C-alpha cells in the first residue's frame with residue numbers, strides 16, 4: 001500500500017526501514033532520509049509515525065507495566 005504518494009513510499013518499505021533500525025527509535029524525518037527522499041506535502045507524516053509506533057511495539061520486549069521504550073521514543077528520559 002502506498003503511504004506517501006509524493007515519494008511513492010509503501011508501508012512495506014517503511015516497516016522494513018523501521019525494523020532495520022535496531023533499538024534506535026526512528027523519527028518520521030529519519031524515514032525519508034533512509035529511503036532517499038524528502039517530505040513534500042507532509043500528509044503522510046501521521047501514517048508514517050503510526051507505522052513506526054507499531055514497529056516499536058512489535059520490537060519491544062518489555063512488560064506492559066515497566067516499558068521505558070515509549071518514553072524514550074517520545075524523548076522523555078527515565079528518572
Ligand code: FES
Nearest residue numbers: 004006040042044
Ligand atoms: S504524501 Fe508524503 S510527502 Fe506528500
